[in-house]
Amino acid sequence: MITGKCLCGAVRWKSSEPPIATRACWCRDCQYIGAGSGTVGAAFRTAAFSFTGKTTDYSSVADSGNRMHRRFCPACGTPLFSEAEVRPHLIFVRVGTFDDPELAKPAMTIWTASAPSWACIDEDLPRLEGQPPPAA
Numbered sequence: 001m002i003t004g005k006c007l008c009g010a011v012r013w014k015s016s017e018p019p020i021a022t023r024a025c026w027c028r029d030c031q032y033i034g035a036g037s038g039t040v041g042a043a044f045r046t047a048a049f050s051f052t053g054k055t056t057d058y059s060s061v062a063d064s065g066n067r068m069h070r071r072f073c074p075a076c077g078t079p080l081f082s083e084a085e086v087r088p089h090l091i092f093v094r095v096g097t098f099d100d101p102e103l104a105k106p107a108m109t110i111w112t113a114s115a116p117s118w119a120c121i122d123e124d125l126p127r128l129e130g131q132p133p134p135a136a
């Protein structure tokens with residue numbers, strides 16, 4: 001079981017399966033969420049995933065053109081989950097919320113074309129300038 005929570009602990013999540021994909025993302029939206037960095041998101045199958053606690057949903061259209069739902073804790077503001085309406089079988093979890101962040105090493109960096117010149121991007125990982133193909 002992989003588990004995690006927001007900073008204040010009001011929201012807790014768990015997955016009975018490991019993530020199927022983990023990516024660092026430098027899209028412009030993620031730079032807001034990452035507070036100056038990109039974000040790292042791990043995709044879990046929603047069928048194996050659950051969470052408890054109240055979240056607030058912010059809905060918008062991403063650079064990819066997909067309508068996204070991004071959920072955060074209304075008490076502490078921690079970004080938690082991201083879901084695309086076109087892929088309801090997947091939920092992306094912000095890996096800062098993992099109880100063990102070592103389980104969430106990214107395998108790829110995406111949207112590098114949107115990154116600022118000073119971004120720290122792992123030279124050892126494959127990169128994509130924009131949107132990757134669907135994780136599943």
Ligand SMILES: [Zn+2]
Pocket residue numbers: 006007008009010011073074075076077078
């Ligand atoms: Zn919280």
Ligand SMILES: [Zn+2]
Pocket residue numbers: 025026027028029030039111
């Ligand atoms: Zn992004």
